[in-house]
Amino acid sequence: MSGPPPGGRPPLSGGALAVTAIALALGTFMQVLDTTIVVVAIPTMAGNLGVSPDQGTWVVTSFAVSNGVSVPLTGWLMQRYGVVKTFVVSVLLFTFASFLCGISWSLESLVAFRILQGAVSGPMIPGSQALLMSIFPPDRRGTALAIWSMTTLVAPIAGPILGGIISDTYAWPWIFLINVPVGLLCAFLSWRGLQGRETPTRKLPVDGVGLGLLVVWVGALQVMLDTGKDADWFASPPIVILALIVVVGFIAWLIWELTDAHPIVDLSLFTNRNFALGTLALCLGYGVFFGNIVLLPLWLQTQLNYTATWAGLVAAPSGLVAVVVTATLVRVTSRIDARLTGSIAFVAFAISFFLRADLTPDSSFGALILPMLVQGVAMALFFVSMVTISLHGVPPPRIPVASGLSNFLRITAGSFAASLTTTLWDRREALHQTRLAESVTTYDPTLIQAMTGLQGAGVTKDQGLAIITHELINQAYAMASLDYFWLSGWLVLLMIPVVFLARSSRSR
Numbered sequence: 001m002s003g004p005p006p007g008g009r010p011p012l013s014g015g016a017l018a019v020t021a022i023a024l025a026l027g028t029f030m031q032v033l034d035t036t037i038v039v040v041a042i043p044t045m046a047g048n049l050g051v052s053p054d055q056g057t058w059v060v061t062s063f064a065v066s067n068g069v070s071v072p073l074t075g076w077l078m079q080r081y082g083v084v085k086t087f088v089v090s091v092l093l094f095t096f097a098s099f100l101c102g103i104s105w106s107l108e109s110l111v112a113f114r115i116l117q118g119a120v121s122g123p124m125i126p127g128s129q130a131l132l133m134s135i136f137p138p139d140r141r142g143t144a145l146a147i148w149s150m151t152t153l154v155a156p157i158a159g160p161i162l163g164g165i166i167s168d169t170y171a172w173p174w175i176f177l178i179n180v181p182v183g184l185l186c187a188f189l190s191w192r193g194l195q196g197r198e199t200p201t202r203k204l205p206v207d208g209v210g211l212g213l214l215v216v217w218v219g220a221l222q223v224m225l226d227t228g229k230d231a232d233w234f235a236s237p238p239i240v241i242l243a244l245i246v247v248v249g250f251i252a253w254l255i256w257e258l259t260d261a262h263p264i265v266d267l268s269l270f271t272n273r274n275f276a277l278g279t280l281a282l283c284l285g286y287g288v289f290f291g292n293i294v295l296l297p298l299w300l301q302t303q304l305n306y307t308a309t310w311a312g313l314v315a316a317p318s319g320l321v322a323v324v325v326t327a328t329l330v331r332v333t334s335r336i337d338a339r340l341t342g343s344i345a346f347v348a349f350a351i352s353f354f355l356r357a358d359l360t361p362d363s364s365f366g367a368l369i370l371p372m373l374v375q376g377v378a379m380a381l382f383f384v385s386m387v388t389i390s391l392h393g394v395p396p397p398r399i400p401v402a403s404g405l406s407n408f409l410r411i412t413a414g415s416f417a418a419s420l421t422t423t424l425w426d427r428r429e430a431l432h433q434t435r436l437a438e439s440v441t442t443y444d445p446t447l448i449q450a451m452t453g454l455q456g457a458g459v460t461k462d463q464g465l466a467i468i469t470h471e472l473i474n475q476a477y478a479m480a481s482l483d484y485f486w487l488s489g490w491l492v493l494l495m496i497p498v499v500f501l502a503r504s505s506r507s508r
Contacts, residue, residue, distance in 0.1 A: 020193035036159030068411030070122030087127030093120035095183030102177035157319030164312030207264035217249030225419035278390025287417035321376025342385035348378035353489035428480035
């Protein structure tokens with residue numbers, strides 16, 4: 001999403017251009033970083049706050065869903081108050097919310113502050129993109145987009161590494177507190193360089209009812225997904241009530257948005273075939289991708305005894321490869337049908353997931369890294385291809401709205417996927433653990449041999465049984481992880497026919 005450039009204002013140059021561009025890039029960097037930096041720290045935060053790692057994922061999903069819901073409001077804010085003011089205020093509020101997250105005293109308070117952080121950060125990415133485009137000369141707009149794109153790719157590299165180092169070396173609150181000086185610097189430099197370049201403003205009606213209904217049904221669905229597993233799903237009256245709120249709220253929202261003169265979400269965009277199919281592939285592909293981002297560090301730390309730092313180092317190479325591939329292909333991808341590059345991205349994702357499906361609890365660090373390198377290739381092609389497909393054929397005046405809608409759905413899909421991933425993981429683990437336990441009896445020669453060996457090492461019978469039970473659980477979680485990786489691979493392959501149902505993105 002982008003706002004209108006400042007009318008009649010010449011581009012910046014020299015040191016002013018460099019400093020302002022860096023400040024705007026910092027805004028994007030912080031917002032993207034806060035999605036990935038938390039993932040590797042989930043087990044540490046959960047342990048310190050006295051909750052399970054599954055409950056710790058609420059810290060990720062709460063931010064993602066509130067950020068997604070706030071995105072449709074961004075266009076209205078920018079037109080009502082101006083891009084510069086909206087961006088700077090968003091950065092300041094994000095910085096304040098980061099401070100509150102850093103001083104959280106319980107999971108409930110942290111989740112509440114993460115909801116606030118996600119809600120106020122909606123304008124940061126589209127604002128930085130719009131302002132970067134406005135301060136560069138027309139012949140250097142490609143440089144502006146390159147800076148913006150590289151920032152969104154570098155942040156996922158830095159996130160897992162920084163999150164791991166901070167968790168292991170300092171304390172998890174610093175994951176959020178480091179945003180405070182960076183956010184203040186970003187806001188100060190952006191305001192100093194751009195305060196005289198505000199975009200035109202106009203009073204527009206805001207769809208308060210549509211926004212309220214959206215918050216209700218999306219929020220209820222996220223709470224249901226996050227808490228359903230612990231509440232035994234629909235055997236629990238609160239979960240049934242939440243499900244009813246989701247259904248009624250969604251239907252009411254759908255009717256309102258289709259009939260309101262100024263809807264917060266313009267659903268008529270889905271009459272465009274490319275937008276509908278491209279957005280569907282974007283959301284499902286991103287959902288599978290994000291679910292894997294959450295699951296892999298969780299498995300490494302809770303079952304394979306990886307530290308947060310080493311889990312971050314496993315996850316980081318995909319971002320590094322994405323940056324290199326993007327820089328290499330940036331000049332040629334525009335001449336290739338996005339359906340082809342998108343299909344290559346899905347194939348690369350599938351290869352990455354299938355490679356993970358061959359992992360074992362004893363796999364080497366190199367074996368863990370290889371699938372991430374392949375995933376980096378997929379990342380470099382996936383986002384550009386899906387956006388190109390979805391926006392092809394959308395009239396230029398409606399592109400900002402279409403971009404905002406697709407981003408809202410993508411972010412929300414990622415949040416839902418994270419919750420569903422941990423639920424599926426635990427359910428498959430319970431199934432595998434039951435089957436493994438049934439295959440082990442007191443007369444099993446393997447069990448007898450293992451117990452004899454442990455007792456020979458000075459371990460009591462009860463301690464030996466506890467050790468063996470622990471190994472069974474580890475093996476069950478490993479099998480559940482491999483199930484998820486296999487499922488992920490087949491799901492992304494199913495997106496290839498969806499992509500080719502869209503029209504070619506190349507101009508005829």
